[in-house]
Amino acid sequence: MANTPYPQSYYAASANPVPPRPALQGEVETDVCIIGAGYTGLSSALFLLENGFKVSIVEAAKVGFGASGRNGGQIVNSYSRDIDVIERTVGPKQAQLLGQMAFEGGRIIRERVAKYNIQCDLKDGGVFAALTSKQMGHLESQKRLWERFGHTQLELMDQKRIREVVACDSYIGGMLDMSGGHIHPLNLALGEAAAVESLGGIIYEQTPAVRIERGANPVVHTPQGKVRAKFIIVAGNAYLGNLVPELASKSMPCGTQVITTEPLDADLARTLLPQDYCVEDCNYLLDYYRLTSDKRLIFGGGVVYGARDPANIEAIIRPKMLKAFPQLQNVKIDYAWTGNFLLTLSRLPQVGRIGDNIYYSQGCSGHGVTYTHLAGKVLAEALRGQAERFDAFAGLPHYPFPGGQMLRVPFSAIGAWYYSLRDRLGF
Structure with missing residues (x-):
């Protein structure tokens, strides 16, 4: 067997x-x-x-x-x-x-x-990181929404505050959820x-x-x-x-890719994420990352509709990691893998x-x-x-993907491309 x-x-x-x-x-x-x-x-x-x-x-x-x-x-x-x-x-x-x-x-x-x-x-603490003023406005609305349902462990962060918790120059602000974590x-x-x-x-x-x-x-x-x-x-x-x-x-398997660095120097790891929070950005196809207990950086992102395994995961994800943390240019990647999640329309x-x-x-x-x-x-x-x-x-309510199983992958990919373009253009 x-x-x-x-x-x-x-x-x-x-x-x-x-x-x-x-x-x-x-x-x-x-x-x-x-x-x-x-x-x-x-x-x-x-x-x-x-x-x-x-x-x-x-x-x-x-x-x-x-x-x-x-x-x-x-x-x-x-x-x-x-x-x-x-x-x-x-x-x-x-x-x-x-x-x-x-x-x-x-x-x-x-x-x-x-x-x-x-x-x-x-570990406690998760950060939603905003790259644009539109995303920051969404986080402000999200905080009000969540507080309406009794969730109060939230802190909005301006650009100065978010730099205290993540060493990435791309973010203009964010929201910290202390009931999040990793x-x-x-x-x-x-x-x-x-x-x-x-x-x-x-x-x-x-x-x-x-x-x-x-x-x-x-x-x-x-x-x-x-x-x-x-x-x-x-x-x-x-x-x-x-x-x-x-x-x-009424569902479609999708793949997401993850890489893990070699163990980082303790001072470097502390510089990247001083409070050891996890982070995800607010893009439609978002990036996410955190430190492990042995001070590696785990970095993931991207979606492959239909759950095909990419030939070179590191080639897809490493540029995303270096865009967030160019200081990791010479750091070796020890692990790269893909895994499937199930998407509904x-x-x-x-x-x-x-x-x-x-x-x-x-x-x-x-x-x-x-x-x-x-x-x-x-x-x-x-x-x-x-x-x-x-x-x-x-x-x-749930619905089948337009075009059935044959067309659900290209239709979903087109939709993702559209929203990713909106993220890049900031509207």
């Missing part, structure tokens, strides 16, 4: 040691079978186990193999489309409930880290998996779901076994493939139920670290019969 290892990333190279997890052999029964051992699946499992459910997870590769173990490691609040966009789409009542949840994911992460003593280099994302997933197992949950690695047998007692079929369950949670996101065709038609997550017993959450659209942890709680609530918050997400 094929064994799928982690990609060659900094995170895989610096991951905490974990026990081997065997593939599923034969037939098992459980209350809930979760497809995917990323953040959505692990968060769902923890909330369910804490409420007395019996849970089994099937994972096609290894815990955190997908976006959960490859992302930029930044704790960013809200959704890929903010609460004001949601309010215009669905009205004030539904938006109020979604707005109240917009800052919950980060709290859940911190609660998990504390409760289960997860070693994942958690983590080693793969170690967070591995710690959550250990917590799942400490509560009696079972995780089968190298066990792809190849077919879902729907009905009153659904069955997840794998290459060498099957899981009979009362409920199924589909949490494969960008790595789900065509397992559930009705989900594939609305840029809002897709949550719902198929039949009576198959639940799903997908399509974080690049905003997944916090949202997936919230999604796990919301899905667990729904399985317990408390569906108000689940229904708020499930009621969001």
Whole structure:
């Protein structure tokens, strides 16, 4: 049977040691079978186990193999489309409930880290950096919007203030969110998996779901076994493939690229990011970066629509890094990798139920670290019969990409080009 290892990333190279997890052999029964051992699946499992459910997870590769173990490691609040966009789409009542949840994911992460003593280099503080006056105006509006929903750990920064927290001359200002922050994302997933197992949950690695047998007692079929369950949670996101065709038609896997430098001189690292905050800019196709615990700079950005792997990731991302930090001209890049996230046309997550017993959450659209942890709680609530918050997400409208699967990549790329041009021209 094929064994799928982690990609060659900094995170895989610096991951905490974990026990081997065997593939599923034969037939098992459980209350809930979760497809995917990323953040959505692990968060769902923890909330369910804490409420007395019996849970089994099937994972096609290894815990955190997908976006959960490859992302930029930044704790960013809200959704890929903010609460004001949601309010215009669905009205004030539904938006109020979604707005109240917009800052919950980060709290859940911190609660998990504390409760289960997860070693994942958690640091507080995230910066949104503005390159233009228009972007600065957007941050001012965003601060007012978030404060309307009770989120108050925010500070607007002028040009002088932002230079105190990031040594980049390009920014005219920004906003600091002290409830944001950053983590080693793969170690967070591995710690959550250990917590799942400490509560009696079972995780089968190298066990792809190849077919879902729907009905009153659904069955997840794998290459060498099957899981009979009362409920199924589909949490494969960008790595789900065509397992559930009705989900594939309204989403598109996209790739983002990340590089990691060699360890930096301590004084240089301190100069770049004196308070050790993470940073993302406000462009449509944004760049993001932070320091690791061993003082490397992780820098990511760009989107490849359709999730093709670029031939030379360093050639794409290194110029972006040097534009922000020309002082790193002679620094070596030790790691470069790509990872997929799932994009929806609305840029809002897709949550719902198929039949009576198959639940799903997908399509974080690049905003997944916090949202997936919230999604796990919301899905667990729904399985317990408390569906108000689940229904708020499930009621969001979603549409197939124009032109179907064949044309979704070029149409999305054209749209991204247009908004990137607007960023460069400052309008």
